[in-house]
Amino acid sequence: NAGVTQTPKFQVLKTGQSMTLQCAQDMNHEYMSWYRQDPGMGLRLIHYSVGAGITDQGEVPNGYNVSRSTTEDFPLRLLSAAPSQTSVYFCASSNEGARTGELFFGEGSRLTVL
Amino acid sequence: SQQGEEDPQALSIQEGENATMNCSYKTSINNLQWYRQNSGRGLVHLILIRSNEREKHSGRLRVTLDTSKKSSSLLITASRAADTASYFCATVPSGSARQLTFGSGTQLTVLP
Numbered sequence: 001n002a003g004v005t006q007t008p009k010f011q012v013l014k015t016g017q018s019m020t021l022q023c024a025q026d027m028n029h030e031y032m033s034w035y036r037q038d039p040g041m042g043l044r045l046i047h048y049s050v051g052a053g054i055t056d057q058g059e060v061p062n063g064y065n066v067s068r069s070t071t072e073d074f075p076l077r078l079l080s081a082a083p084s085q086t087s088v089y090f091c092a093s094s095n096e097g098a099r100t101g102e103l104f105f106g107e108g109s110r111l112t113v114l
Numbered sequence: 115s116q117q118g119e120e121d122p123q124a125l126s127i128q129e130g131e132n133a134t135m136n137c138s139y140k141t142s143i144n145n146l147q148w149y150r151q152n153s154g155r156g157l158v159h160l161i162l163i164r165s166n167e168r169e170k171h172s173g174r175l176r177v178t179l180d181t182s183k184k185s186s187s188l189l190i191t192a193s194r195a196a197d198t199a200s201y202f203c204a205t206v207p208s209g210s211a212r213q214l215t216f217g218s219g220t221q222l223t224v225l226p
Contacts, residue, residue: 004156035216042118042202042218043157058213090156102147102159103214 002026006091006106013081013113021076021109023091031094032074033103036060036087043090049074081113118146118203118217126223133190135220137203138183144206146179147214148188151200160188160201165208195226 007022025032033048035058045058049068063085065077074093078085088110092103121136137146145164149157163170163179163186170177176189190197200219207215 033214040218043204043216045213045215048213059215092157102162103149103157105156105158107156108154 004091004093004104004106006109008109010110015082015113017081018079021089023074024072025093029093029095033092034076035090038087083113086113087111118205120203120217120220122220124221127193129195129224129226131193133193133222135188135201137186137217139205142208144208146186147204149202149204193224195224198222198224
């Protein structure tokens with residue numbers, strides 16, 4: 001049972017480069033989300049989706065784009081990477097959203113922007 | 115802005131002792147959840163307590179919720195070295211159906 005799978009686990013970018021962090025879940029969860037984790041800051045919500053074709057912004061959406069073409073996949077795109085986007089990124093999914101259930105997290109993608 | 119704030123930021127205890135971590139939050143909530151994160155890993159859900167509940171147990175975990183004080187505590191009894199991890203509280207504000215807001219966490223070290 002794979003759960004939530006994130007790729008890549010590690011990535012180094014130069015300022016201005018673009019890339020996509022992949023997230024896939026095999027639990028048929030409607031809700032998916034992306035968080036970033038910085039030292040001493042906890043996790044901050046970037047974007048989330050309540051179902052295929054529906055996305056919305058979280059607390060820190062600037063510099064990131066998302067799409068949700070299928071229930072399983074929720075990629076996070078950085079169009080022009082900046083050093084401030086150096087962080088650990090976590091994808092999470094839930095069956096019913098945080099109102100009633102738990103979030104299942106991936107193992108994280110560690111991004112360094114030089 | 116962060117909804118929940120954990121206290122203390124770091125806690126070091128001996129194996130067998132109890133560990134208590136506190137969480138304070140700012141606005142009315144629908145529920146409060148506790149998560150655990152081992153170093154370099156993703157977060158794992160521990161327990162969820164709803165706003166109309168006051169106490170909940172799961173194995174060696176005991177969670178309390180005081181909505182009048184906007185605070186929660188997580189007690190781990192008879193701690194083990196394997197309990198060493200960061201612990202985060204997370205809240206769902208009332209009126210927000212989907213967004214879970216995390217605190218900055220408590221780093222627990224259990225010494226063998």
